Amino acid sequence: xxxxxxxxxxxxxxxxxxxxxxxxxxxxxxxxxxxxxxxxxxxxxxxxxxxxxxxxxxxxxxxxxxxxxxxxxxxxxxxxxxxxxxxxxxxxxxxxxxxxxxxxxxxxxxxxxxxxxxxxxxxxxxxxxxxxxxxxxxxxxxxxxxxxxxxxxxxxxxxxxxxxxxxxxxxxxxxxxxxxxxxxxxxxxxxxxxxxxxxxxxxxxxxxxxxxxxxxxxxxxxxxxxxxxxxxxxxxxxxxxxxxxxxxxxxxxxxxxxxxxxxxxxxxxxxxxxxxxxxxxxxxxxxxxxxxxxxxxxxxxxxxxxxxxxxxxxxxxxxxxxxxxxxxxxxxxxxxxxxxxxxxxxxxxxxxxxxxx
Numbered sequence: 001x002x003x004x005x006x007x008x009x010x011x012x013x014x015x016x017x018x019x020x021x022x023x024x025x026x027x028x029x030x031x032x033x034x035x036x037x038x039x040x041x042x043x044x045x046x047x048x049x050x051x052x053x054x055x056x057x058x059x060x061x062x063x064x065x066x067x068x069x070x071x072x073x074x075x076x077x078x079x080x081x082x083x084x085x086x087x088x089x090x091x092x093x094x095x096x097x098x099x100x101x102x103x104x105x106x107x108x109x110x111x112x113x114x115x116x117x118x119x120x121x122x123x124x125x126x127x128x129x130x131x132x133x134x135x136x137x138x139x140x141x142x143x144x145x146x147x148x149x150x151x152x153x154x155x156x157x158x159x160x161x162x163x164x165x166x167x168x169x170x171x172x173x174x175x176x177x178x179x180x181x182x183x184x185x186x187x188x189x190x191x192x193x194x195x196x197x198x199x200x201x202x203x204x205x206x207x208x209x210x211x212x213x214x215x216x217x218x219x220x221x222x223x224x225x226x227x228x229x230x231x232x233x234x235x236x237x238x239x240x241x242x243x244x245x246x247x248x249x250x251x252x253x254x255x256x257x258x259x260x261x262x263x264x265x266x267x268x269x270x271x272x273x274x275x276x277x278x279x280x281x282x283x284x285x286x287x288x289x290x291x292x293x294x295x296x297x298x299x300x301x302x303x304x305x306x307x308x309x310x311x312x313x314x315x316x317x318x319x320x321x322x323x324x325x326x327x328x329x330x331x332x333x334x335x336x337x338x339x340x341x342x343x344x345x346x347x348x349x350x351x352x353x354x355x356x357x
Contacts, residue, residue, distance in 0.1 A: 002326070003049075004319035008123055010340040011053030012258030012300025013133070013207070013229035016040055017097040018058045019304045025096060029103050039303035039314040042109060045128060048318040051340065052110065052122060052129030054157055054228055056305070057097045059090040059138050061164060072174065072264055072272035079174040082164040090138035091146065098153055101130060112154040116348045123340070131347075133205070133228070136162030136171075142189045144196050151200055156351065157228070158197060159205035160190055161213070168193050169213045176270030178239035180246075185212030186220075194220045201351045206230070206250075207260075207300075208240070218249050223350050225255035229300030231265045232287040235280075238270045247291040256346040257288055258300025263307045276309030278324035285325070285338070294334055298342045 019038045020028045033042050040050065061082035071077045104110045110130040113119045122129035132154040134140075140147050140158075147155075161171035168190035170183045186194070194217055197204050206214050206227040218225055227250065233241035242250075242257065250257060259281065264272045266280055288297045301308075303315060312321060325335055347353075 004323055005047065005049030007322075007332075007336045007339040008049045008051040009299060009318055010051050010119065010123070010129065010343045011303070012298060012343065013054050013056060013135075013260070013305070014040060014301060014303040015056050015058055015135075015305030016303070017055055017100050018060065020100050021093070021097055025100060026103055029100060029107065029109075032104060033107070033109055039301075039308060042128065044315050046126075048315045050128075050315050050318060052113075052119070053131065054133040054300075055101055055110075055130045056133045056135040057094045057139075058135045058162065058305070059085050059093045061085065068174075069272055072176075072270075077174070077176055077270075078178070081171070081173050084165050085138045087139055087141055087146075094134070094139040094150075098132070098150070101132060102153075105130075114154055114156060115351065116344045116353055119344060119347070131156055133157040133159075135159050135205070135208070136164070137166050137168055137193065140168075140193070142167060142192075144193070147193075147196065147200075151202065155202065157203040157205055159208055159228070160186070160193055162208050169216075170210050171208045172210045172239040174264070175239040176264070177237040179233065179237075179243060180209075180211040180214065180239050180241075182210045182239060183212065185210070186216040191216065191220055198222050203347070203350045211243075211246070214246055215249075218253075223253075224346060225250040225253045226346060226350065227257045227300075229258050229260040229262075229302050231260050232284045232291075235284050235287050236266060236268050236270060238265050240265050244291055247288065251292045251296055254296065254346075254349060256296045256298055256342055257292060258298045258343070259284055259288065260300050260302050261306070261308055261312055262302045263309055265306075266309065272307055274307060274310040276311055278309075278311045278321060281309070281311075281321065282324060282328050294337055295342055295345070297338055298340075298346070299338060
């Protein structure tokens with residue numbers, strides 16, 4: 001009988017650190033082991049075969065959440081971009097989140113991984129693997145002193161922007177219907193950031209970058225193009241989703257896209273409503289596989305950061321997702337690729353390791 005919690009899933013994006021910070025910081029860390037109200041904790045992760053993934057550092061913007069939700073449930077919308085966050089305001093938030101992850105590691109809940117060998121060891125031993133990732137580089141200074149320190153702490157993946165501008169570039173607004181062609185590309189500081197990340201073998205995450213920024217990275221970077229948590233624009237025409245031209249560019253570099261479960265990016269109508277069938281997630285996977293091939297598609301949930309479909313709800317819904325992929329005709333080899341092998345191989349290519357198959 002097939003185990004619904006296998007193959008193990010390595011995931012491209014979660015916002016657990018932000019949610020623990022908001023829930024009390026260090027005082028809330030123990031809830032990750034004992035049980036919490038968000039999308040992921042250790043108890044549910046073990047039942048769901050969730051082996052770990054990218055743990056994001058994210059600086060929040062003040063906004064009216066209720067107003068945002070109303071706007072994204074009423075047909076077409078174009079939300080204004082949040083104001084930039086100065087580095088001196090962003091850095092304390094980022095450092096607190098790094099400290100939370102370090103405390104989680106000290107308590108034996110996760111291991112911060114700097115290589116695919118470490119991730120594989122975690123998967124073999126049952127320890128949750130964590131890649132330290134930055135979603136939006138507000139805390140990074142133009143001289144990269146902060147980048148160097150965070151790299152020493154384990155940072156191995158970075159998105160230059162979230163949806164608000166930084167000194168490095170511009171993100172896409174929450175806009176539907178829309179492409180990602182919403183403004184200028186990378187700044188000179190952003191181009192320098194790409195080069196520095198290439199030197200340090202830090203993954204450059206294309207999720208949230210606008211199209212101009214995407215193509216700037218494609219021209220400048222010598223690493224595989226990777227979008228950790230993005231979807232197919234051909235299925236859902238949201239500004240956050242990737243066009244077929246972008247997907248083909250990613251394929252040409254032997255890169256990867258991790259499927260985002262966030263409902264506004266999955267639904268063809270772009271609405272922030274939880275009624276999303278697993279079949280619709282499979283439509284995105286089918287399209288990504290069609291353009292990228294079976295070796296360049298993975299999962300990037302956005303757990304604890306986006307509204308999840310009612311068909312998944314939280315990490316325990318991964319068992320239903322695997323079952324749906326099998327019923328859809330994905331064989332066990334393809335499941336292993338989507339669930340973790342493609343991520344491990346893409347990371348090996350990005351980090352300068354020998355990829356395993």
